Amino acid sequence: MRFATRSRPRAAPPARPLRRAREQRRAGYGVLLLCFLFAWPPATVVDEVELDSLEPELPVAGPSSHETLPEEVVPLRYDLQLTLDPERSTTFEGHVSIHLNITRETSSIMFNARNLVLESIVLFQAIEQLQPAEVLKDAGWERVTLHFREALSPGNAVLQISYAGEMGKDMAGLYTSRYKSRRGWKTLALTQFEAIDARRMLPCWDEPSRKAVFALSVVVPAELMAVSNMPAASETTLERGKRRITFLDTPRMSSYLLALAVGRFDTIQAQTVNGTLIRVLTMPGQAAQGTFALSVAARALSYYEEYFGVPFPLPKLDMLAAPDFAAGAMENWGLVIYREVDLLCNETTVGVARKVRIATVVTHELSHMWFGNLVTMEWWDQLWLNEGFANWMQTQAVDVLFPEWHIWEQYVVEEQSRALQLDALRSSHPVEVPIRRAKEVDEVFDAISYCKGGSVVRMVNGVLGKELFRKGLGLYMRRFAYRNTDSTDLWSCWEEVSGMPLMAMMSSWTKQQGFPVLMVNETKTSRTGGSSRLLLSQRWFLADGSEEPEEGNHKKLWQIPLLPGPGGTDDHLIMESPEMRWEKKDGFLKFNFGQVAPYRVLYDSSLYGSLSQALRNGQVNALDRIGLLLDALAFAKQGKLPMAQLLGLVSAYKGEKSTHVWQALSEVLSTLHRMASFAESSFSALTDAVGNGMLRDALQEVGIAASAKETDLTRHKRALILRLMAMYLPKDKALAEEAKLRFERWLNAQDLQDTLPDDLKTSIFKIVLTNAETDAPYNALRRYARRTDIPQAVRLSIYTALGSAKRKDLRMKTLDMATGGRSGVRLQDIMYPVQGVSQADPDGAQLAWRWFIQRRRSIMARLKGANVRLLGVVIQLAAGAVPDKAHANAVEAFFQQHPVPGLERSIAQVVENVRTDAKFMMRFEDEMQGEEMKELLKGFEL
Ligand SMILES: *[C@@H]1O[C@H](CO)[C@@H](O)[C@H](O)[C@H]1NC(C)=O
Ligand SMILES: *[C@@H]1O[C@H](CO)[C@@H](O)[C@H](O)[C@H]1NC(C)=O
Ligand SMILES: *[C@@H]1O[C@H](CO)[C@@H](O)[C@H](O)[C@H]1NC(C)=O
Ligand SMILES: *[C@@H]1O[C@H](CO)[C@@H](O)[C@H](O)[C@H]1NC(C)=O
Ligand SMILES: [Zn+2]
Numbered sequence: 001m002r003f004a005t006r007s008r009p010r011a012a013p014p015a016r017p018l019r020r021a022r023e024q025r026r027a028g029y030g031v032l033l034l035c036f037l038f039a040w041p042p043a044t045v046v047d048e049v050e051l052d053s054l055e056p057e058l059p060v061a062g063p064s065s066h067e068t069l070p071e072e073v074v075p076l077r078y079d080l081q082l083t084l085d086p087e088r089s090t091t092f093e094g095h096v097s098i099h100l101n102i103t104r105e106t107s108s109i110m111f112n113a114r115n116l117v118l119e120s121i122v123l124f125q126a127i128e129q130l131q132p133a134e135v136l137k138d139a140g141w142e143r144v145t146l147h148f149r150e151a152l153s154p155g156n157a158v159l160q161i162s163y164a165g166e167m168g169k170d171m172a173g174l175y176t177s178r179y180k181s182r183r184g185w186k187t188l189a190l191t192q193f194e195a196i197d198a199r200r201m202l203p204c205w206d207e208p209s210r211k212a213v214f215a216l217s218v219v220v221p222a223e224l225m226a227v228s229n230m231p232a233a234s235e236t237t238l239e240r241g242k243r244r245i246t247f248l249d250t251p252r253m254s255s256y257l258l259a260l261a262v263g264r265f266d267t268i269q270a271q272t273v274n275g276t277l278i279r280v281l282t283m284p285g286q287a288a289q290g291t292f293a294l295s296v297a298a299r300a301l302s303y304y305e306e307y308f309g310v311p312f313p314l315p316k317l318d319m320l321a322a323p324d325f326a327a328g329a330m331e332n333w334g335l336v337i338y339r340e341v342d343l344l345c346n347e348t349t350v351g352v353a354r355k356v357r358i359a360t361v362v363t364h365e366l367s368h369m370w371f372g373n374l375v376t377m378e379w380w381d382q383l384w385l386n387e388g389f390a391n392w393m394q395t396q397a398v399d400v401l402f403p404e405w406h407i408w409e410q411y412v413v414e415e416q417s418r419a420l421q422l423d424a425l426r427s428s429h430p431v432e433v434p435i436r437r438a439k440e441v442d443e444v445f446d447a448i449s450y451c452k453g454g455s456v457v458r459m460v461n462g463v464l465g466k467e468l469f470r471k472g473l474g475l476y477m478r479r480f481a482y483r484n485t486d487s488t489d490l491w492s493c494w495e496e497v498s499g500m501p502l503m504a505m506m507s508s509w510t511k512q513q514g515f516p517v518l519m520v521n522e523t524k525t526s527r528t529g530g531s532s533r534l535l536l537s538q539r540w541f542l543a544d545g546s547e548e549p550e551e552g553n554h555k556k557l558w559q560i561p562l563l564p565g566p567g568g569t570d571d572h573l574i575m576e577s578p579e580m581r582w583e584k585k586d587g588f589l590k591f592n593f594g595q596v597a598p599y600r601v602l603y604d605s606s607l608y609g610s611l612s613q614a615l616r617n618g619q620v621n622a623l624d625r626i627g628l629l630l631d632a633l634a635f636a637k638q639g640k641l642p643m644a645q646l647l648g649l650v651s652a653y654k655g656e657k658s659t660h661v662w663q664a665l666s667e668v669l670s671t672l673h674r675m676a677s678f679a680e681s682s683f684s685a686l687t688d689a690v691g692n693g694m695l696r697d698a699l700q701e702v703g704i705a706a707s708a709k710e711t712d713l714t715r716h717k718r719a720l721i722l723r724l725m726a727m728y729l730p731k732d733k734a735l736a737e738e739a740k741l742r743f744e745r746w747l748n749a750q751d752l753q754d755t756l757p758d759d760l761k762t763s764i765f766k767i768v769l770t771n772a773e774t775d776a777p778y779n780a781l782r783r784y785a786r787r788t789d790i791p792q793a794v795r796l797s798i799y800t801a802l803g804s805a806k807r808k809d810l811r812m813k814t815l816d817m818a819t820g821g822r823s824g825v826r827l828q829d830i831m832y833p834v835q836g837v838s839q840a841d842p843d844g845a846q847l848a849w850r851w852f853i854q855r856r857r858s859i860m861a862r863l864k865g866a867n868v869r870l871l872g873v874v875i876q877l878a879a880g881a882v883p884d885k886a887h888a889n890a891v892e893a894f895f896q897q898h899p900v901p902g903l904e905r906s907i908a909q910v911v912e913n914v915r916t917d918a919k920f921m922m923r924f925e926d927e928m929q930g931e932e933m934k935e936l937l938k939g940f941e942l
Pocket of ligand 2: 273274302303305306
């Protein structure tokens, strides 16, 4: 793509064509960046924090907008020795020598530590050896201050600390996890530090801009393997069956990227074209499941070296599949740690969605090896720089490695639409969000930082064109290697290579909460037909259709790339005023062509007519078919588009072939089904029309059995359609019989020969449970999930399906799996049973909330110490599924009475979402009555 420089826009001002002009850099972008990836299947994010910490007193705030450690003491290098034996003890011992540069005279040194017992502390400076006169611990701030009797003079010093720590089970800091080995259950130790848990393993300056060299050595039982960011430099056998492993020095890096794992691992390995060693490490017996991820990693690493023009900065890359992990994966430099389900699979049976997910998680994490690890955000308020960029880059890389997946279409259905959903709430937040205390960052690992961030990056790529975009990135990598940056550093690299002003445009997207709807109204049609005069206007898009209040005359305004299409226009016009005129030529016109930017477009009804026509004529490409559908759903929720028009549009997709357009249809049809099931009056009319019409046709076309030569996308389409059938017509006789047959064949297969494609498992299980006359299938599934020799993905399908059991007591048993105990799920999987029940049907939605209220204490106790985002997901699932105003009030009141520190914003989002759904629900009920609607629904039938 090119960017317009001279070509005249066809529109009258106030559009601004992008000029090759420098624009003044605006002051006041005090922001920076960081990372890690969550996401469990429906792509939700998970992280870690304390639930019950009392809010400590704030120290007096400095001039800075956030609270950081004093700057006069600079850590340069950590020589760290750890002694641990995770199979026998949960404690570990540490000894660290921190090389410091004291840049100004001071008599105190402040650093971070949490739950460490500091046993001896000595400071060496020149020939002196000093003991602190006083050691002050601030548990709330997780800081320790050493006060010395005399002032320390500027220059180098070494701080030596011996200490002891405890390994918990809460998937944060240095923690333990259990796995099945050939000799029974064993325990491994591993780390998860982002954002602020390195301080649980060692005293350190635990802030992203305090980069230093880490030189780690560990003493462990000789039979265990130890891996860290760097390869081992030496191994020494010690007495009493111990071994010391000393790793090479890391490059200068942030503390949150340090990593260690100690256990009994199997490995497989490969080399990139240029000789970098890549390994996949698994628990015993699982290495063969790592081949797919390994091959993706080898190819992705080479792709990135070429794309960034910077070689992979480390000698090796390890990827470890951990049995207990809070996030989806974490990009520790040189030792990326994943949830098993996001790294391992059997390439022959894995479902397509899972395979795509593994590929994108791997490409996401590997992109951080450069973007995030080599160049790091200055502070957590720039988290989006890490995550938004990786969210874009993961897709770009997968598109290159697997062009047959058309992943950008999936990006628009999944990632971009999650950004637009969350960001349409008043309780959303700007991409660049002030983070005063590091603890506040956990809540910001959300769809705004990841998906809106990624969508904004995609917009820049669209506006600048691929080549300039990449050139700017290369410049950024080279200029800021081993350093820290904020958003403006990235914008200026792009400005520098392109000569285009980006600062003002970008800040309208990243500093301002929300996004616009572009409204397109026809003001005059020419007599000859076709061409017409349009009025474009922009407004803040709010999910519930409410309007922005006038705040002292200040209306939000975005600089919107209009991206008109189709028709090879090279006018990349930016609309920066509230309104502008547009001359429309013959034929159909769509703005945001290719869904390149994160905004919605609402056409008036005459224009909708011409778009629908173009759709029926097959003139609209898949990306735009997706965009039109998802926008229409959002407008219907707002009450700006009548239900009749939405259904009319949906019926224009009859016979749709594209898998990803089906994915978008599935969004719409699932929403309609959910509304209809709560509004019983219109239920059967809709389910009949859609289920027996559109869906049955589609299933017939794709067939229930796979054929040998079919593509991944065809397989994926079958999974999508079966999922909708399981939702719309779970009691359909033929379907129920087919499902039962396949279920029994799968259950009774010998030697784990898996006869049921992973893609179809959840749907088949749900249909079987819905039609079951006894408890037998439910019990069989639960037993199956307890086996240790099955892939984790199968276990998760079962957890989710168990919520479809008919009887309330079985559903309650399912929910209680989340509270742990012998038949419970691992802490990391706590959300799956809750999701299964709350999304099963209206009864399930109510039950999940009642369960949460009843079991609040045990849920909280279980999640205490774990990343707060896990609890956030549980609350969202348990509290957010009933579209009813009274329910919203109840949830709000409940959390006012039982506040959850660190989740205030997430809870406000749940409540706002429920209120929005409730309003939609009322309109839906009204509009679905009546004869006209019956006529319309006929449009879905054959
Ligand atoms: C220590 O800090 C001073 C002042 O910032 C600087 O000039 C010096 O180069 C630093 N020394 C080291 C070893 O980093
Ligand atoms: C391999 O290394 C050479 C020389 O450093 C470089 O030119 C080339 O781009 C690299 N290839 C890849 C795939 O990274
Ligand atoms: C455009 O039309 C819609 C209704 O179709 C209306 O609500 C809106 O106010 C119009 N916008 C302008 C700027 O006239
Ligand atoms: C993958 O699954 C197939 C079919 O169940 C099985 O034959 C094969 O051994 C499995 N491969 C691995 C690596 O587990
Ligand atoms: Zn990430």
